[in-house]
Amino acid sequence: MxxxxxxxxxxxxxxxxxxxxxxxxxxxxxxxxxxxxxxxxxxxxxxxxxxxxxxxxxxxxxxxxxxxxxxxxxxxxxxxPFTEDTMDQVFKGSTLKLDMKNYIYSTYQLQASPHYNExxxxxxxxxxxxxxxxxxxQESFFVEETKKDYETITLPFIEDQTTFSLEWVYNILQKKAEVERIVYEDPDPDTGFILLPDFKWNQKQVDDLYLIAIVHRMNIRSLRDLTAEHLPLLVNILQKGQMTILERYSLPSSKLRVYLHYQPSYYHLHVHFTKLGYDAPGCGVERAHLLSDVIQNLQSDPQYYKNRTMYFPLREEDKLLSKFKEAGRL
Known part of the structure; x- marks a missing residue:
């Protein structure tokens, strides 16, 4: 994949x-x-x-x-992507070159003004x-990670990644970078987060809305670290994230997909908000976990993500995949 x-x-x-x-x-x-x-x-x-x-x-x-x-x-x-508010001008200022015509069907090459061709x-x-x-x-491989696998393979791999830091995340949280991009912030050190657009979204239309909530707490790396202790944080992200998007972009919660990745792209807890219907990268069932499901699972079992077997894809050159192969788990 x-x-x-x-x-x-x-x-x-x-x-x-x-x-x-x-x-x-x-x-x-x-x-x-x-x-x-x-x-x-x-x-x-x-x-x-x-x-x-x-x-x-x-x-x-x-x-x-x-x-x-x-x-x-x-x-x-x-x-x-196209935006609705530019369509009239696109047609008025463009030229058409006929490719094919058959009955009521015809295809053209449309040459639009340069500023519409970004x-x-x-x-x-x-x-x-x-x-x-x-x-x-690269080809991808599906990995089955038991509680023991996480403790003996994945966690040591994460903890060994000490050469570099999450400086860019801390820059956002400490307002050293991307301040102008912040959509909402709850500054509470335990339940707070910063909500800002993902770089995959150009912010010109809501059809492909994509925002990220980055938590202020520094000690939560991924879904595996979550317990019932973190329920106030997760509920706060869900409720205030949805409320902010409704107020700012007029999208109700019924049109949002709110989820976490496992494995995540980086090991500092963050939550994805995308518009339902937008085929966002990584929103498939093999990697995305709905935040509402995560909350319910932790309400039913406080240690749910500590104990359960997790499944996720890894690409063929991923070093974590090599660790699973070396351990005979793939």
Missing amino acids: ADTTVKRERGSEETNELHCEVKKTKVDDNNGGDGVGAKSQNALSGFKTSNVLSVNAREKRIVLHGKVADEDAVVILEKT IKTTLVCPATEKHISKYKH
Whole structure:
């Protein structure tokens, strides 16, 4: 299962580099920009493609590996979605070239004005082997993780990832970065969180709404750490997250999908809010756990996620997958 979307890295071994990963060429301050939303010099004018890491025709996305000024780089190009408020101008200012006509059916090539042809561009530079591997199409394998497996394989793997930190997460929580992107904050140290848009969402339409709630507590890594003690935190995230989205985006809770990932992309507890109907990356049953289900499970069994067997996919070059193979569990 290829995953070429821009997301925070899984594991603290990789997250230090990720703070520099999510950059669009038009907002790169190191290339003459004045900050978020400002235009900059073309940081990709000298990009030389080495190979194509993946292509997703359905999502209109391509991921390239190459060089920028002799440094390894990954470039992600994504066609931006249509917005209803621009359609009239798109048609008025465009030209049509007929491809085929048969009875009442015809197809055309529509040439729209340049400013309607934006391509969301993400630059990862300098890119490490981890980034290149992450965006490369790879086969996935389903893993069965018992309580013992977590204690003897997964937890030691997580705790061994000490080379880098979750600095980018702490920057958000401490208001050192992305302050202008915060949609809502509950500052309570035990039950509070910060809600902000995921980088996969351009915030121009609600059809693909995608927000992330990052908790203030530093000692909860994933679903496996949750017990009944954390129910006030989880209920608070669900209720206040839904309320904020209703007030700001006019989307009721009945149109939201609220869930956690296991395995997560990074080991600091966070919750995903996406619009129901949007096929968000990672929202499938093999990885996503509805927050409402998590709350009910912990209400029924305070140690539910400490004891249960968990199932999740890992890509073929994932180091955690190697650990499960070495232990004879795959």
